[in-house]
Amino acid sequence: MEYTVAAVQEALSVLMHVAHAPGLGVTEIARRSGNTKARAFRLLSTLEQAGFVQRGGSETDYVLGPMALVLGLAAQEQVSLARLGRRHLEELGRRFDENVQIRVRDGLASVTIAKWDSSQGVRVHSDVGARRALHAGASGKLLLAFAPAALQAQVLGGELERYTAATPTQRARLERELERVRSQGHAVSRGEVLGGVVAAAVPVLDAHAQVVAALGMSMPESRAPQDLSGIIAALTDSAQRLSRELGWPG
Incomplete structure (x- = not known):
């Protein structure tokens, strides 16, 4: 029986890419995670609202957010x-x-x-x-x-x-x-x-x-x-x- 949720797996994959390579933009995160750019942006936006990622030095790159620190x-x-x-x-x-x-x-x-x-x-x-x-x-x-x-x-x-x-x-x-x-x-x-x-x-x-x-x-x-x-x-x-x-x- 399958209990996994695809969207959660995708979001966690995106989160781990940000964790391992902070400062990546949406396009590169999408490429590395195997998502479309639009899908990657929606996942990043969801993670950002939850505090797990945030914008880095510019409005186009991402780093870990405060909730990721709490979890860590x-x-x-x-x-x-x-x-x-x-x-x-x-x-x-x-x-x-x-x-x-x-x-x-x-x-x-x-x-x-x-x-x-x-x-x-x-x-x-x-x-x-x-x-x-x-x-x-x-x-x-x-x-x-x-x-x-x-x-x-x-x-x-x-x-x-x-x-x-x-x-x-x-x-x-x-x-x-x-x-x-x-x-x-x-x-x-x-x-x-x-x-x-x-x-x-x-x-x-x-x-x-x-x-x-x-x-x-x-x-x-x-x-x-x-x-x-x-x-x-x-x-x-x-x-x-x-x-x-x-x-x-x-």
């Missing part, structure tokens, strides 16, 4: 997180032999950017790139709890999808849960996304002391201790060390 910085931050986080994921994974992952917020969802898989036969499956709503699960709730107020209001004011009977789908309950996360500095989930799965997550901070990721561990309920304080303490220690590597002053 976000990608660089995530790459650094994933690269620096691998050692911490491995340490935690070998110590507990449970799934450990780093998730970041992407709009109204959280996404896995790095993980360590348990070697046990029964384990929780999670793929890099997997997306999930913010209102359910330990990592999602943690990222939502420390998200900007406007985004929290958007999530709380929207439909809260129910995954299991334990999913927090009532606004008042979710608000109390987010306040608890902020107060305790960690989040816990018991069967909120998948029945029979227990998870805990703690924040990873950047140089500005902003929460940029959640470091979490998930496991089958049959292996999860009733008291998760030991797991949370280990996660917190690793998250703080990772945060310092990202520039957090501590």
Whole structure:
């Protein structure tokens, strides 16, 4: 089944030509991207309105715009997180032999950017790139709890999808849960996304002391201790060390 959108592919091709050769004009961009001049101009105009390209030294050439910089910085931050986080994921994974992952917020969802898989036969499956709503699960709730107020209001004011009977789908309950996360500095989930799965997550901070990721561990309920304080303490220690590597002053 084909899920690609031709216009998006064409626009991304044009954007990459501008990125690799800033200062090109419409005619040359059209030739290199295989578009007509009129088509290339429409694509460039769309990208310009979205802030991904802008006019260069003249009205006829193009360079990257401010949104491309925002995208690049976000990608660089995530790459650094994933690269620096691998050692911490491995340490935690070998110590507990449970799934450990780093998730970041992407709009109204959280996404896995790095993980360590348990070697046990029964384990929780999670793929890099997997997306999930913010209102359910330990990592999602943690990222939502420390998200900007406007985004929290958007999530709380929207439909809260129910995954299991334990999913927090009532606004008042979710608000109390987010306040608890902020107060305790960690989040816990018991069967909120998948029945029979227990998870805990703690924040990873950047140089500005902003929460940029959640470091979490998930496991089958049959292996999860009733008291998760030991797991949370280990996660917190690793998250703080990772945060310092990202520039957090501590």
